[in-house]
Amino acid sequence: MSLFWRNFLLLAGLLLLSVLAWFQVFRTLEQEPRALQSAQGLASLVNLTRAALLYTDPIARVALVKTLVDEENVRIAVREPEDIHRPFEPNTSGHRVAQALIERLGPGTIVAREVNGFDGLWIGFTIEGQNYWLLADPSRLEAVGGRTWLAWLATALALSLVGAVIITRLINQPLQRLAQAAARVREGDFDGARLDETLPTREIAGVNRAFNRMAEQLARADADRRLMLAGISHDLRTPLARLRLEVEMGVPDAPTRERMASDIADVDTIIGQFLDYARERPTVLAPVPLAATVERAVAPYRPRGDVRLRIHVPEGLQPLADAAGLQRILSNLLENAVRHGRSADGCAVIDIEATAAERDIALTVRDHGPGVDEALLPRLTEPFFRGESARTTPGSGLGLAIVRRSAERMGGTCELRNADGGGLAVTVRLPTAP
Ligand SMILES: Nc1ncnc2c1ncn2[C@@H]1O[C@H](COP(=O)(O)OP(=O)(O)OP(=O)(O)O)[C@@H](O)[C@H]1O
Ligand SMILES: [Mg+2]
Incomplete structure (x- = not known):
């Protein structure tokens, strides 16, 4: 009510x-x-x-x-x-x-x-x-x-009810405005969220003033974060690129050179994950052709001998999604399968499957590796959480957090489970495009 x-x-x-x-x-x-x-x-x-x-x-x-x-x-x-x-x-x-x-x-x-x-x-x-x-x-x-009395009574009652409507609206309107402003802040529109501080009602003006100060602080923190991120990406990546060049040119021993280049690539990937998690890119929802997107995401793995892909994505499936966000989800899941989900023979066997339900499309990426301890499953999507297998592999622990956040920002969900017969299966559900 x-x-x-x-x-x-x-x-x-x-x-x-x-x-x-x-x-x-x-x-x-x-x-x-x-x-x-x-x-x-x-x-x-x-x-x-x-x-x-x-x-x-x-x-x-x-x-x-x-x-x-x-x-x-x-x-x-x-x-x-x-x-x-x-x-x-x-x-x-x-x-x-x-x-x-x-x-x-x-x-x-x-x-x-x-x-x-x-x-x-x-x-x-x-x-x-x-x-x-x-x-x-x-x-x-x-x-x-x-x-006569009944008529007077009815008139008095009707007038009182009109008064009740007016009073109720007076109480309700500031609350509604506050809720709308809070929704704007949630979407990052700090300027549009300003509330009137000059209202004659002292309490409401007080609440509005407090809300405006809070929105201003959030806006400032947001601006600081953007500045810092831009700084990190620029200040770390430029010397990293220089370092890579110097390694290529200056290290004569080939195995050492390759190891150093791989370490540099890891650092670069980790910085990339940090930026992906922290940067709030605007989500633009549009119908995205799923089969083509999956194809683009698996392209870098196609030539690799240690990765076997089995793809069942029917043509014509179109979730309502943000194309860049969906790409980021897929590349993180594929990277995880290759990194943490190798079978006993050292190969990564990855099944990618999509099914359409009544209102949404379920996209499942599954490997045939060791899977994850059941107790740890719910924690994997927490930022910076890394499981057992991660001791020996590089990474930041942000991949699955990025997957979940991207899915949720597109109005979808993300679900992790150990598949029958071994391996981790991650299912991302996204609304079907109308
Ligand atoms: N396919 C998988 N099989 C087994 N364990 C997995 C799999 N995918 C993820 N995990 C476990 O979940 C943890 C969290 O994964 P997540 O992708 O968030 O981080 P990461 O892969 O360690 O680092 P990043 O992806 O940020 O480079 C991993 O450290 C790993 O232990
Ligand atoms: Mg990962």
């Missing part, structure tokens, strides 16, 4: 509860006085009617009754003992008014909501032993209409 929805739902729930509580308070505080007010009005009406009927002569009485009907919408009827009447249900506003009326007019008063099947507000009263009904307009009972 997103932060926005969580905060919004919590706020909305809170608002709904408070509106309902407020409504309940209003009902309790407002309805009682309103019932008393209605009862007071009705009691006055009954008393006035009674007095008027009592003190007018029979002819004026007819006119009076007619006036009451016309002006007050009140009817008078004689109450018979066999009249059937129904009282108001408890807990309604009618019931409350009825009780207040009985209190005012005396215990003999009857208040009913229906007499002989006719709905209305019926009040039974007595004049000189004679019983009468007074039928008043039942709308007198209604408090301010329930619907």
